[in-house]
Amino acid sequence: MTGYFLQAFIYLLAAVIAVPIAKRLGLGSVLGYLIAGLVIGPILGLVGEETNAIQHFAEFGVVMMLFLVGMELEPKALWNMKLRLLGLGGLQLLLTSAVIMGIGIYAGLSWQVSLTVGLIFALSSTAIVLQTFQEKGLQQTEGAKSAFSILLFQDIAVIPILALIPLLALPELIDIAENTVQTASGHSENLVEGLPGWLYGLVIMGSIAFVTVGGHYLSRPLFKFVASSGLREIFTATALMLIIGIATLMGLVGLSPALGAFLAGVVLANSEFRHELKANIEPFKGLLLGLFFITVGAGIHFATLTENLGLIVSITLGVMVLKALVLLLIATFFGLKGSNRWLLTLSLAQAGEFGFVLISFAAQNNVLATDLIALLQLVVALSMFLTPGLFILFERGIMPRFMRNGSKRKPDAVNDKGPVIIAGIGRFGQIVNRLLVANDFKTVILDIRSEQVDLMRQIGTQAYFGDASKPEMLHTAGIDEASLIVIAIDDKETAVEMVKYAKLSHPHVKVLVRAFDRGHGYRLRQAGADYMISETYHSALELGAQALRSLGVHPFQAERQKHAYRDIEARQSDVLYEAWKDDASGERFDNNYRDLFMELQQLIDDALKSDLHDNHSKRRGWTPPPKGYAEEQLDKEQD
Known part of the structure; x- marks a missing residue:
C-alpha cells in the first residue's frame, strides 16, 4: 500500500510543480503535464513499469472528456454553424489525412497504417489553442472563430475515427496479440465474440438504442430521484455511475467506450441536469486527463529520440509545414484575409492531445507496431512543444506587419x-x-x-x-x-x-x-x-437596484437605496481624489488612501442601513411610484 501512495505522491507532485510553471510560460497545461511525465520518467527514473497500467486507468479521463464534448453539442447550435463546421473542419481533416496517407504509402507503409497516421496528425490541440486564444484576447477574431469550428469538427470526428481504427487492424499484429492473450489469460471480456454477423449487428444496434432511448427517458426520473435527496456527493456518484456503466456496456459489446460516452453526452445535452452533471464530472475529467498526459510523457523513449533525432525533427517540421499549407489553402478558399488567415494557419499547425489517444487506441487494436508508436508519440509531443513559438511568430512577426499595412489607409476627409x-x-x-x-x-x-x-x-x-x-x-x-x-x-x-x-x-x-x-x-x-x-458604475448600480426588487424589496425603497449609494459616493469623491493626489508613491494608493476608502465603504453601509429604516425620503427630484405599482410590476414579471 505504501508503494501506491508513494507513486501517487510522485505523479501529483510533478503535476503541481510543472503545470503552473508551464502556464506562466505560456506553454499550456497539456504541455505542463507532458513535461512533468518526462521529468519523473525518462529523466529522473522515479516511475517505471507501472506507467502503462496507470495509463489504462487514466484513459477513462478521455471517456469523460468525450462525454462532456457530447453535452456541448446541441443540435440547434451545430446547425447554425454548419457551413464553417462542415466546410472548414471537414475539408481540413479530409485533405490533411489524404496527403499524409499518400506520403505514408509512398514511404512503404501499409494503407491501414498510413490512414491511421494521417488521421492522428490531422487533429490539432484543442486545449492549447483555445487557451492561448483566451490568454491573448483573440477569441472574437475571424481567424479564431474559424479555428474553433475546425477544432470542434475534429473533436466530433474523433468518435467515428475510434470506430474506424479497429477495422484497420493488421493480421500479423493480431496474431501476436492473440498469442499473448492466450498465454496470459484464458477468457475474453467481449461478450459478442464468436456471434454470427447478423446477431452481432443486432446487439450493436440494440446497445446504441438502449443508450439513446434510455438516456433520454430513464435518466430524468433517476436524476430527479437523486436530486431530491439533497446530497451532492450522491449526485456525483450517479454521474460517475452513468458514465462507467455506459463505457462498460460499450466495451462488452466490442465498441469503443468513448463512443458510448459521447453518444450519452449528446442525448443529455438538453437535459435540465446538464449543468449539474458538467460541474460534477469536470474535476474528475481534468485530473484523469492530466494523469493520462503525465503517463504519456513518462512513457516517451529517450533512446528512440536520441537514435532518431534527425528523423523525428524532420517528420515533425514536415507535418507542421504540410498542415500549415493545407490550412492556408482552406483559409484562402473560404475568404479569410490578412492576419486572420495566418492566425488560422499557425494556430492549428501542430498535432494535438487526441493524437495520443488515437495512438494508444490504435496500439490496443493492433494497428500500429511498438517502434512506430514511440516515434509517433515523439512527433506529436514535439509539435505541441513548438506551438507557443508559432503564436509568438504570429504576435511579433505577422500581426505588426498587417497592422502597419492597415495603418496605410489614409484618414478620411471630414x-x-x-x-x-x-x-x-x-x-x-x-x-x-x-x-x-x-x-x-x-x-x-x-x-x-x-x-x-x-x-x-x-x-x-x-x-x-x-x-x-x-x-x-x-x-x-x-x-x-x-x-x-x-x-x-x-x-x-x-x-x-x-x-x-x-x-x-x-x-x-x-x-x-x-x-x-x-x-x-x-x-x-x-x-x-x-x-x-x-x-461599469451606473450599470452595476442599476443592476444592484434590480436585484433588490427581484428579492422583494419595494421599488420605491430600492430606488432610495440606489440614490443613497450615489449621494455618499459623490460626497466622498473629492476627499478620495485629494488623498490619491497627495500620495507621492508611484501607485498612489498609500495607507491614508486605503483608510479613506474603507471609511467610504463604512459610510455607504451606514447610509443604506439608515435609509432602510427612515420612513421619510429626504431626497428631491424623484417621484415615488403610484399606489399598486409593485403589484403591477410583479404581474408583468409573471406574465
Whole structure:
C-alpha cells in the first residue's frame, strides 16, 4: 500500500510543480503535464513499469472528456454553424489525412497504417489553442472563430475515427496479440465474440438504442430521484455511475467506450441536469486527463529520440509545414484575409492531445507496431512543444506587419462639422451618439478601427476613419469650432494624453471621458477632464437596484437605496481624489488612501442601513411610484 501512495505522491507532485510553471510560460497545461511525465520518467527514473497500467486507468479521463464534448453539442447550435463546421473542419481533416496517407504509402507503409497516421496528425490541440486564444484576447477574431469550428469538427470526428481504427487492424499484429492473450489469460471480456454477423449487428444496434432511448427517458426520473435527496456527493456518484456503466456496456459489446460516452453526452445535452452533471464530472475529467498526459510523457523513449533525432525533427517540421499549407489553402478558399488567415494557419499547425489517444487506441487494436508508436508519440509531443513559438511568430512577426499595412489607409476627409466630437464609436460611444443625435445635436465621429467605421456606415451612422489622438485629425474634425469632445476609446494611456492636449490647446472645449476604473478616473481628472464616468458604475448600480426588487424589496425603497449609494459616493469623491493626489508613491494608493476608502465603504453601509429604516425620503427630484405599482410590476414579471 505504501508503494501506491508513494507513486501517487510522485505523479501529483510533478503535476503541481510543472503545470503552473508551464502556464506562466505560456506553454499550456497539456504541455505542463507532458513535461512533468518526462521529468519523473525518462529523466529522473522515479516511475517505471507501472506507467502503462496507470495509463489504462487514466484513459477513462478521455471517456469523460468525450462525454462532456457530447453535452456541448446541441443540435440547434451545430446547425447554425454548419457551413464553417462542415466546410472548414471537414475539408481540413479530409485533405490533411489524404496527403499524409499518400506520403505514408509512398514511404512503404501499409494503407491501414498510413490512414491511421494521417488521421492522428490531422487533429490539432484543442486545449492549447483555445487557451492561448483566451490568454491573448483573440477569441472574437475571424481567424479564431474559424479555428474553433475546425477544432470542434475534429473533436466530433474523433468518435467515428475510434470506430474506424479497429477495422484497420493488421493480421500479423493480431496474431501476436492473440498469442499473448492466450498465454496470459484464458477468457475474453467481449461478450459478442464468436456471434454470427447478423446477431452481432443486432446487439450493436440494440446497445446504441438502449443508450439513446434510455438516456433520454430513464435518466430524468433517476436524476430527479437523486436530486431530491439533497446530497451532492450522491449526485456525483450517479454521474460517475452513468458514465462507467455506459463505457462498460460499450466495451462488452466490442465498441469503443468513448463512443458510448459521447453518444450519452449528446442525448443529455438538453437535459435540465446538464449543468449539474458538467460541474460534477469536470474535476474528475481534468485530473484523469492530466494523469493520462503525465503517463504519456513518462512513457516517451529517450533512446528512440536520441537514435532518431534527425528523423523525428524532420517528420515533425514536415507535418507542421504540410498542415500549415493545407490550412492556408482552406483559409484562402473560404475568404479569410490578412492576419486572420495566418492566425488560422499557425494556430492549428501542430498535432494535438487526441493524437495520443488515437495512438494508444490504435496500439490496443493492433494497428500500429511498438517502434512506430514511440516515434509517433515523439512527433506529436514535439509539435505541441513548438506551438507557443508559432503564436509568438504570429504576435511579433505577422500581426505588426498587417497592422502597419492597415495603418496605410489614409484618414478620411471630414466633410461635416458639429458641436460635438466623439472619439471612439464602440459599444460605449454608440449610446452617447444616439442620445445626442436624437436630440438634434450634430456629432463628428472618429475611430481608428477601419472595420468599425465601415460597420457604422453600413447601419446608417456616419463615421470617419482617423486617429483622434493626433492633433491634426482633431483639427480636421473641427475641434476649433466644437464645444464638446467625448473620449470613448479603450486605451487608458491615450485617453489621458488626449485630455491633456485638449485642455491645453483648446481650453474652451469641455472634455467628457469614459474611465475604466476609479484609478483611471483620478488620472483623467488630474489631466483636466471636465467629467469622467466609470464604464461599469451606473450599470452595476442599476443592476444592484434590480436585484433588490427581484428579492422583494419595494421599488420605491430600492430606488432610495440606489440614490443613497450615489449621494455618499459623490460626497466622498473629492476627499478620495485629494488623498490619491497627495500620495507621492508611484501607485498612489498609500495607507491614508486605503483608510479613506474603507471609511467610504463604512459610510455607504451606514447610509443604506439608515435609509432602510427612515420612513421619510429626504431626497428631491424623484417621484415615488403610484399606489399598486409593485403589484403591477410583479404581474408583468409573471406574465
